[in-house]
Amino acid sequence: MKTIMIGNELEISALGLGCMGMSEFYGLGNDEESIKVIHRALELGITFLDTADMYGVGKNEILVGKAIKGIRDKFVIATKFGNMRGSDGSFMGVNGKPEYVKKSCDESLKRLNIDVIDLYYQHRVDPATPIEDTIGAMSDLVTAGKVRYIGMSEASPATIRKAAKVHKISALQTEYSLWTRDPEEEIFDTCKELGITFVAYSPMGRGFLTGRFKTNNEFPEGDYRGNHPRFSDGNFEHNLELVKNIEELAAEKECTPAQLALAWVMAQRDFIVPIPGTKRLKYLEENVKSVDIILSVDDLNKLNEAAPAGFAQGTRYPERAMQSVNI
Numbered sequence: 551m552k553t554i555m556i557g558n559e560l561e562i563s564a565l566g567l568g569c570m571g572m573s574e575f576y577g578l579g580n581d582e583e584s585i586k587v588i589h590r591a592l593e594l595g596i597t598f599l600d601t602a603d604m605y606g607v608g609k610n611e612i613l614v615g616k617a618i619k620g621i622r623d624k625f626v627i628a629t630k631f632g633n634m635r636g637s638d639g640s641f642m643g644v645n646g647k648p649e650y651v652k653k654s655c656d657e658s659l660k661r662l663n664i665d666v667i668d669l670y671y672q673h674r675v676d677p678a679t680p681i682e683d684t685i686g687a688m689s690d691l692v693t694a695g696k697v698r699y700i701g702m703s704e705a706s707p708a709t710i711r712k713a714a715k716v717h718k719i720s721a722l723q724t725e726y727s728l729w730t731r732d733p734e735e736e737i738f739d740t741c742k743e744l745g746i747t748f749v750a751y752s753p754m755g756r757g758f759l760t761g762r763f764k765t766n767n768e769f770p771e772g773d774y775r776g777n778h779p780r781f782s783d784g785n786f787e788h789n790l791e792l793v794k795n796i797e798e799l800a801a802e803k804e805c806t807p808a809q810l811a812l813a814w815v816m817a818q819r820d821f822i823v824p825i826p827g828t829k830r831l832k833y834l835e836e837n838v839k840s841v842d843i844i845l846s847v848d849d850l851n852k853l854n855e856a857a858p859a860g861f862a863q864g865t866r867y868p869e870r871a872m873q874s875v876n877i
Contacts, residue, residue: 554823556721560669571828577771592621596838600723600749602629666697702722714744724876755811760806779867808836810843
């Protein structure tokens, strides 16, 4: 497994593992199988695990904590705070108040059953709280030894710059893939300038770019993609043309569409690490092979033609959720 540095300070595998879907959003999970996936990921060289306090309303952090028990020092653990949810799973807004930051950190440490969080993200920017106050509280956590490095998620360049004046921002986690190319406009330049590693979530377009879905009525009960704008009637059919193009190019490269999509993300900048999520061993092992795929300039040009920026139809989140991205 190749490696990459988080903020020039923390070595991680060049491919991470997103754990969200093990507990929520993509249909029912199986904790026993998910733990096997995490253990197999380590065997394959993946050391970077991504979770958040909101995934499964805390259940995902508990799951990750169980999986890493006894081997915690083998992993770099990233988690997040900021998206508040009720015990019934209801969404209650975004909170970046200093007291909430510190309370959330203590609760995450307890659920994960660890002494320190390697990378702690603000999951979404709270427009009602000055970013300087939120990052200041996160900086206090570093001083207290509860957090090693600080990250942000879905923050705008202006907000990132304000935050970086308070404390070093080591990582920015934002959606990026062949069908979501927004970060190319300003975010990448900001990250490069400030020495921030870009962590790409949903690098396979929430599974769409794998080619596994041919209609938009295949999702299991509890899978939120059934209500996602890009999977809705009309948009789905339009976006499927993008997948067909990727499938053709993958066949030429003798790899799967998923592997090609991941290889493309890693080829865009030397400071990008994708964190594809899966709860299945076969998909984990498929994804890992993407690290060894070399894309030529010609390959990249073909992919850019096949999946031009702005091609995807439909917003990347429902309207309400779109209000909390790139703030």
